[in-house]
Amino acid sequence: MNEKRSTRRTYPDGSTILQNNIARFFLGISIGVKSTTVPIYTAESSPPAIRGALTMLWQTFTAFGIMLGYIMDVAFVNVRPDIYLNWRLMLGSTCVAPIVVCCMVWFGPESPRWYMKKNRCSKAFQCLLRLRGVPLLAARDLYYMHVNIRVEKNMKAGRNLMKEMFTIPRNRRAAQSSFLVMFMQQFCGVNIIMYYSSVIFVNAGVSANTAILASLGAGILNFLFALPAIKIIDTWGRRPLLLWTFPIMSICLFFIGFCFWIESESVRLGLIIFGIYLFMIAYSPGEGPVPFTYAAEAFPLYIRDFGMSAAVAITWGFSFLLSVCWPSMLITFKPQGAFSFYAAWCLIGWVAIFFILPETKGRTLEELDQVFSISTSTHAKYQLRMLRRRIGNLFGSKIEVQGEETFSSAP
Structure with a gap:
């Protein structure tokens, strides 16, 4: 819709x-x-x-x-x-x-991207002028939208969106x-x-x-x-x-x-x-x-x-x-x-x-x-390391973190 x-x-x-x-x-x-x-x-x-x-x-x-x-x-x-x-x-x-x-x-204003998808570039530019207020910024964002929509169309072609929402990491x-x-x-x-x-x-x-x-x-x-x-x-x-x-x-x-x-x-x-x-x-x-x-x-x-x-x-x-x-x-x-x-x-x-x-x-x-290209396990390990670091800083102790320097709250 x-x-x-x-x-x-x-x-x-x-x-x-x-x-x-x-x-x-x-x-x-x-x-x-x-x-x-x-x-x-x-x-x-x-x-x-x-x-x-x-x-x-x-x-x-x-x-x-x-x-x-x-x-x-x-x-x-x-x-x-x-x-x-x-x-x-x-x-x-x-x-x-x-x-x-x-x-x-x-x-x-209508969504500028919606106008761009319908190849109504002049309307999209007018919307961006209202939203950005500066012609240069509006032109820049219009170009970004044009490039992104072209890439998006190529990516959508022949694809099952429901399947790819779960199969692409x-x-x-x-x-x-x-x-x-x-x-x-x-x-x-x-x-x-x-x-x-x-x-x-x-x-x-x-x-x-x-x-x-x-x-x-x-x-x-x-x-x-x-x-x-x-x-x-x-x-x-x-x-x-x-x-x-x-x-x-x-x-x-x-x-x-x-x-x-x-x-x-x-x-x-x-x-x-x-x-x-x-x-x-x-x-x-x-x-x-x-x-x-x-x-x-x-x-x-x-x-x-x-x-x-x-x-x-x-x-x-x-x-x-x-x-x-x-x-x-x-x-x-x-x-x-x-x-x-x-x-x-x-x-x-x-x-x-x-x-x-x-x-x-x-x-x-x-x-x-x-x-979102970073894996969930990598993100979770990083958050765990940061948690250990904060706890160490809080209690003034040194905690060795694999792959990183030793963190300490002491000077």
């Missing part, structure tokens, strides 16, 4: 369960297309120095939209609940923002890294909180209205703490954001689960809210924006659309699976066991990211071919 034309988003509403499910089905299709198209469009249009920040803006404003949804919930929760007008207004209000976005899309490593961060975006536990926050708060002992109000706080924090990542994703990098935030998320989930053993209702509720809010603060600048930014830039040009689509399918597929399984997990394992399950996955994800995930900060899309 990305090869043919742009996408538009609509959100139909319904008054029965069947109509609502049909509406959600088509909404899910549009969300999947948007999740694939927007990061690719941004990655193709952005210069390397700010590509990460611009690519993650879509995730930031997705968090903004979620926050608006919670605000609408709070605003309409008590509006004629006797005739079920409240939830109709909650759902119906969500059509306003997409209408505004649809109007804004027409004023934005460079593609396989990009898929491995992208699928890992997409998988962990769901198994870090964020969507069980976003989807079922009101249910969690009700289980903690509050009324439904109070639970909706408490959920609003999580939505606000999700948006506010995504804003700093716009700056630090291109200064700190993708790996550090993930490695710093996953342990915090794990601790928060263990904390939330164990708080359900507290007998005092007021204390239990306060600590659960505190744990959920702290979890959202850790998630928003890390595992929130990084996966889609990473997947949009990791794949080589000729397979990027296919690879990004597969990565998005993974995250939304597991999102569906987790949303279906969570109520049963609460009954079977109780809140303590259910939250601990995802806390353990955060620790597993931290280990996998530390040893497997390469850094992509500040690299051109072409330079990333060299980054």
Whole structure:
């Protein structure tokens, strides 16, 4: 679909369960297309120095939209609940923002690479002038795109993209890294909180209205703490954001689960809210924006659309699976066991990211071919050597590292 034309988003509403499910089905299709198209469009249009920040803006404003949804919930929760007008207004209000976005899309430039693929070079140059602002830079990037698209066409000719995504080592490593961060975006536990926050708060002992109000706080924090990542994703990098935030998320989930053993209702509720809010603060600048930014830039040009689509399918597929399984997990394992399950996955994800995930900060899309040409085992051994070095520096001891000099924190 990305090869043919742009996408538009609509959100139909319904008054029965069947109509609502049909509406959600088509909404899910549009969300999947948007999740694939927007990061690719941004990655193709952005210069390397700010590509990460611009690519993650879509995730930031997705968090903004979620926050608006919670605000609408709070605003309409008590509006004629006797005739079920409240939830109709909650759902119906969500059509306003997409209408505004649809109007804004027409004023934005098309992807220059898309124009180049259609041999509309003058249109591509005009788009690059709008995006770069300097004719020389626009001409340079136009030439790079021309050369890369020629190479891409030659590489695509007669090839099975699905097969090559796993058989060619460079593609396989990009898929491995992208699928890992997409998988962990769901198994870090964020969507069980976003989807079922009101249910969690009700289980903690509050009324439904109070639970909706408490959920609003999580939505606000999700948006506010995504804003700093716009700056630090291109200064700190993708790996550090993930490695710093996953342990915090794990601790928060263990904390939330164990708080359900507290007998005092007021204390239990306060600590659960505190744990959920702290979890959202850790998630928003890390595992929130990084996966889609990473997947949009990791794949080589000729397979990027296919690879990004597969990565998005993974995250939304597991999102569906987790949303279906969570109520049963609460009954079977109780809140303590259910939250601990995802806390353990955060620790597993931290280990996998530390040893497997390469850094992509500040690299051109072409330079990333060299980054992913390094084997996973070589990368893991290097990270292990660096870990030993840091531990040695931390404790002031000398650690011999094979193939490198002796590192010491002593002068």
